[in-house]
Amino acid sequence: MKWKLTGRYLLSVVLIVVIVIIMNIFVLIWLNIQQLKLNGPLLHSEDNSAVSFVRSFAGQIRVSPSGISMTDQGKAELQNKQAWLQVLDEDGKVLYGYDVPEKAKTKYTPMDIIQTYKYVEEETLSTVFIGEKAGADYRYSYLIGTKDRNLQRYVLTYDYRVIGRTIRLGILVVIAVDGFVALCIAYIFSKRLTRPLHALINGIKQLAHKNYHVYYESKGVYKEVFHNINVLSQNLQAGEQERKKLDQMKEEWIGNISHDIKTPLASIQGYAEMMKDKDYQFSIEEMREYAEIIESKSLYLRDVIEDLNLSTRLKNKKMMLNKKNVNIVGLVRNIVIDTLNDARYANRNIDFHCSNEVINIDVDGILIRRAVSNLIYNAIVHNDEQVAIQVGVKKSGLDVWICVQDNGKGIREDELERIFDRYYRGTNTGELHKGSGLGMAITHDIVKAHGGDVSVTSELHQGTRIEIRLPIFFKEERNS
Template sequence: MNWKITGRFIVTIVSVAIIVILINIIGAAILIFNGGRNYFTNGITYYSPEDFTREFERYLREDKDKIYIGSDGEKILKEKKAWLQVLDEEGKEVYNFQKPVKGKKHYTPIELIHAYKYISNETMSTIFVSEKNICNRNYSYIIGFPSEKVKRNVLSYDVYNLGNSLRLGIYIILFLDALIALLFGYLFSRRLTKPLVNIIKDVKSLSEGEYSLEREEKGIYKEIYHNINNLSSKLESNEIERKNLDKMREEWISNISHDIKTPLVSVKGYAEILSSEEYDCTKEEVREYSKIIEDKSDYIKELIDDLNLSTRLKNKALILNKKNTNVVSLVRGAVIDILNNPQNGNVNIDFSTTREVIDIDIDEILIKRVITNILYNAIVHYDENVFIEVKVERKDRVHILIKDNGKGIQEEELKYIFERYYRGTNTGKRHKGSGLGMAIAKDIVEAHNGVINVESELLSGTKVEIIL
């Protein structure tokens, strides 16, 4: 993997280097062949002094067999510090303007060619030649530019040899540049990809369950290292929580198995007594044993119902039977049912409300189940006399507050209060059940698009608020 990433970076860098070199060569050629070609004069743009010379014929005029240029042509030549010389068909001068003092008055063809190719010591000018037909007579004219301003180099070469030399030179340049790019590309890519390799290793470690990663957050990958550290921390936290939940689930299965097995043993034992021919039961004993069997069976049924309801709520498979209900009467009824239970003779519940009628569309059976579960938790988590405050009021929504002065819940256990397999450590002697009560309560409230909040302080009590 390391070499794959490094190789890709090297190929990219070498490719970029070669492309840049080619662009530079092409650009240099364009500049060489076109450099200095723009030539602006009197509102007219000429691409080179040679173009300027060809176009200058417009300023040549004839009057009574005499050639001359007007003031506009003179002005342009003065601006360019150039001079003009007009020759007839035999190479003799017929007109000049600003011609150097030592300039020739007659040119043979070879002299004209040499004057065009080379800078003359007499004129120290770079000349350009053109012609114009005036009255069926051909005139040649020379325009000379200061040699320090306009240069000309005459280059002669063999096209075939030049082509081969250029190709060889380009190949050598490209080869050397490729080697240099390869070297620097390797050094650069190694420095650049080394952190990437470490990042890939870290991701692989995370995927294999190694969550104790902590990388120094620096360099161009600072943000990635920061995210890896965060991910590592969250995964480690989730793994710890998952193990805690697994442990809770195992304990819950063990407890629920015990809770079902214990009453089953009683049911089986009393059923064997009642069915035994060796034991002659009295009517009172039959009633007593039958009542025990019925109670134990009801308890097992409650456990199974809790499991079934919890599963349906978790999978969102429960259809709510909503209807308009006075929630004040519903909560008051749940409180009365608790107080009417003989086992709760030492329980004090203070019920209050801001109004007697607060109507809301709810599934009254399920909401009553929520109130009962919370009240039951407040009772079983207390050994002595317990005081519970229940309050119903309407604000922006309906608020049901249940507060007790019990033992409270430890801070580290509070976050598990709504887990399906959680049973608090401060459970009283009378506590029995599936351990699903608060989880079911939360699912029911959320199924009504409500919110349930729990606040608790150890040895100071617990407050549960339901918002519907």
């Protein structure tokens, strides 16, 4: 596009120069035509021809002792030219005449000859040319006058300084006129070239004011720019829709977590007020029961706060991994055992299997335990008690795979893409589900921090399978 735009500007400049030159040529031709119309063609060609005719006419004049005469050919030529002839001696006296007008002079002084030559004679209304005829021992002058109006003589007198000023003024006028014409033509071309730029600037302003419904037809020299503006507009529209959806999810999540926090706080506050009231007398067993409830609710609040803190640190990549070489099989097996030892999940059907008894890998054991526990916990709280949960560990090449699979309710297709998003809670949440709602997002970020990835496949009423892939050799990128 850059070369197209440059070429278009260069072509405009060349066209402006060519058009100005052509206009100057047409003006010169027009002036020449007007001059020819005013002065006639004899001004240049015929004038020269008349002078030659007068000078050569001396051959038609005969000088003899008996006097001066003229040949028949000379007479015919004079008649053809509508001219007359006078031959003068050295004193200006007319010695011979042919077809001379009645008012013509018979004797000419030197001043009369000059006036007759320079100007049209008022008496004869003729343009007069002067020639010379040489005799044996005498030289004669002769006048040839013509009444042809197309043949006239102009005597010019001029001052070089005035001509110089006139030429300079003419050059300035020509430059000014050509400049004005060039500016007009350049304005027309630039208007045509810059019109799309105004549309582009307006489109960018619309995008800057968050009006993302901008579309232009991709054509012309700015085709690629218009296309990129359209793509940007579409991306901004999609981003705006995604932002609104995320804001809505965030508001819902804040409402849910606020409710989840208010419930244990209400219990803690209620039992604390009861224990503080002097009107009530509690037994040791009751005090211990209330204290246990307060402790349980406090631990729940602590877990929620830790989730929020951990999620923020993982999101901002400020979490430093404390890696150690651990047996990942034993780590996952202990997670399953600890889950079954929890009285809340003691009756759940959770099986563990592995391809090898020992698979050593460098990981942050605490974070990996948290990630796998979240997956098992979600399989429990999102399904009924009869659902079977399979937890497995295997080694494949340079990767370790941890799989958590169940045969429960499954996840809808439109929810699969969002289960790892922050603030998202699925629709299959059971009564046991409590907490921040950040569990799956935390799992995803922990695995990503170890250089791995998480994949999920699910089918409604058939179950869900979530796999974690961890590379055995992975060098952590430290952030300053």
